[in-house]
Amino acid sequence: MSRPLREPSYFVLAALIDGPLHGYAILKQVLELSDGRVRLSTGTLYGALERLTADGLLLPGAEEVVEGRPRRAYSLTPTGLTAVTAEAERLEAAARVVMARTSIVRVSPA
Amino acid sequence: MSAADRIYPALLRAYPRAWAAAHGNELLATLAFSSQGRVLPREVTGLLLGGFHQRRLEDRSRPRAATFDSAACLAALLLLGVSLMSSIAIALDPVMLGAGLPPWTFPLATLLSLSKFALLLRGHPGAALLLAPFSYPLLLATASPIILLIWLDTPAVAGLAWLALRRRPAPTVSWGWMLVPLMLGAAMLLPFPLFGIAIGITLATTLLVAACEVRFALAAVPVCFVLAGYWTVTYFTLGTSSVSQSLLHPAMGLAVVGLAFLLRSAGNVSPRSSTTPR
Structure with missing residues (x-):
C-alpha cells in the first residue's frame, strides 16, 4: 500500500486533473479547490513539484518565456492520476467511518 | 528596485547551486505574481525551508x-x-x-x-x-x-x-x-x-x-x-x-x-x- 499523500501534494495533483498548469496557476487553483484553506508558499509549491516529478506523478513541460518571465507547465501522468484518485478514495472511506457513526448518534441520542 | 526584487533572489541562495540554476528563474517569476512585489513572511519562510530541504535531498544522493x-x-x-x-x-x-x-x-x-x-x-x-x-x-x-x-x-x-x-x-x-x-x-x-x-x-x-x-x-x-x-x-x-x-x-x-x-x-x-x- 502506498503512503498517503501530504496535503500540499494532494491539492497540487488535484489542481492538474483538468489539464496542465504553470506555477502561479497551480497556486491559484489549489487555493480555489480548498476554499481558501490551503495557501501554498512558492517555495513549498516548487518543493512539491520537484518531489512529485521525481516520483513520476508529474511531467514538467519545456520552459517558455512569457512577457520576459520563464515558466513551465506541469501535467499529471497516468501514475499521478492513479495516486490522487487512490488518495481521494482513501479519504472518502475514512470520512465514511466517522460520518456513519455520527449519523447513528444523531438519529438515536442517548 | 523593490525590496522583494532584492530579498527573494538573495534567499534563493538557501538552495543548492545546481537547483537554483535549473529552477531559480522560474520560481522567482512565479513568486513575482504570487507576492505582487511584496516581501511576505510566508514566502520568506517557504524559500528558506525549501532550500534546506533541497540541500538535504542533494546530500542524500551524494556518494x-x-x-x-x-x-x-x-x-x-x-x-x-x-x-x-x-x-x-x-x-x-x-x-x-x-x-x-x-x-x-x-x-x-x-x-x-x-x-x-x-x-x-x-x-x-x-x-x-x-x-x-x-x-x-x-x-x-x-x-x-x-x-x-x-x-x-x-x-x-x-x-x-x-x-x-x-x-x-x-x-x-x-x-x-x-x-x-x-x-x-x-x-x-x-x-x-x-x-x-x-x-x-x-x-x-x-x-x-x-x-x-x-x-x-x-x-x-x-x-x-x-x-x-x-x-x-x-x-x-x-x-x-x-x-x-x-x-x-x-x-x-x-x-x-x-x-x-x-x-x-x-x-x-x-x-x-x-x-x-x-
Missing part, C-alpha cells in the same frame, strides 16, 4: 566516499586555518617575541602553515603532506608555546594523509575559503559582547546547515574536539598572555566551524568534489 573526502578536507582546512591564524597571532605577541627565539622562527612557521592551507585549498593534499614534516622540527625546536600548534597540525596531517593516499581525485575548494582564517583573525579582535553575538549567529547557522549536510556534521565533530583540547591546553600553558586571552575562548571552536557553515550556506564558496557525479 558516501565523496562525503568522507569532503568532511576530511573541511576539517583539515579549518584546523590548518586556525593553526595559521594562531601562528600569526603568536608571532605578533610582544611576550612571545621577547622570549629569545631566533627571529626567523615565527615567519617560517607561518609561511609553512599558509602553504599547507593554500595547497589543500587547491586540491593538492599530497604536496601539503610533504610540507608537514618540515613543520614539526621547527615547532619542536622552538620549545615555546608555538609548540602547541602540533596539537592542531597532527589531526590536520591525518586528514591530509587520508586525502593524499586514497586513490580518488582530491576535492578542490574555492579561494573564498581563505576568508575562514581571515574572519577568524577579525573575530579575535572583537570585544567580548560582539564576539558572543558572532558566536550565537554562527552556532545557529551551524545547527541548521549541519542538519542538512552530513559532511559538515562529520567535519564539525573532530574540529570541535581538537579545538576544545587546544584551547584547554593553551589556557593552562599560556595563562594570561595578551594573545592567549583571545585564543583561549573554548567557544571559538564552534565559531570557527560556524563561520565555515555560514560561508557554505551563502552558496558562493562551496567545496566541490570532483568525485561527485555532475
Whole structure:
C-alpha cells in the first residue's frame, strides 16, 4: 500500500486533473479547490513539484518565456492520476467511518 | 528596485547551486505574481525551508566516499586555518617575541602553515603532506608555546594523509575559503559582547546547515574536539598572555566551524568534489 499523500501534494495533483498548469496557476487553483484553506508558499509549491516529478506523478513541460518571465507547465501522468484518485478514495472511506457513526448518534441520542 | 526584487533572489541562495540554476528563474517569476512585489513572511519562510530541504535531498544522493573526502578536507582546512591564524597571532605577541627565539622562527612557521592551507585549498593534499614534516622540527625546536600548534597540525596531517593516499581525485575548494582564517583573525579582535553575538549567529547557522549536510556534521565533530583540547591546553600553558586571552575562548571552536557553515550556506564558496557525479 502506498503512503498517503501530504496535503500540499494532494491539492497540487488535484489542481492538474483538468489539464496542465504553470506555477502561479497551480497556486491559484489549489487555493480555489480548498476554499481558501490551503495557501501554498512558492517555495513549498516548487518543493512539491520537484518531489512529485521525481516520483513520476508529474511531467514538467519545456520552459517558455512569457512577457520576459520563464515558466513551465506541469501535467499529471497516468501514475499521478492513479495516486490522487487512490488518495481521494482513501479519504472518502475514512470520512465514511466517522460520518456513519455520527449519523447513528444523531438519529438515536442517548 | 523593490525590496522583494532584492530579498527573494538573495534567499534563493538557501538552495543548492545546481537547483537554483535549473529552477531559480522560474520560481522567482512565479513568486513575482504570487507576492505582487511584496516581501511576505510566508514566502520568506517557504524559500528558506525549501532550500534546506533541497540541500538535504542533494546530500542524500551524494556518494558516501565523496562525503568522507569532503568532511576530511573541511576539517583539515579549518584546523590548518586556525593553526595559521594562531601562528600569526603568536608571532605578533610582544611576550612571545621577547622570549629569545631566533627571529626567523615565527615567519617560517607561518609561511609553512599558509602553504599547507593554500595547497589543500587547491586540491593538492599530497604536496601539503610533504610540507608537514618540515613543520614539526621547527615547532619542536622552538620549545615555546608555538609548540602547541602540533596539537592542531597532527589531526590536520591525518586528514591530509587520508586525502593524499586514497586513490580518488582530491576535492578542490574555492579561494573564498581563505576568508575562514581571515574572519577568524577579525573575530579575535572583537570585544567580548560582539564576539558572543558572532558566536550565537554562527552556532545557529551551524545547527541548521549541519542538519542538512552530513559532511559538515562529520567535519564539525573532530574540529570541535581538537579545538576544545587546544584551547584547554593553551589556557593552562599560556595563562594570561595578551594573545592567549583571545585564543583561549573554548567557544571559538564552534565559531570557527560556524563561520565555515555560514560561508557554505551563502552558496558562493562551496567545496566541490570532483568525485561527485555532475
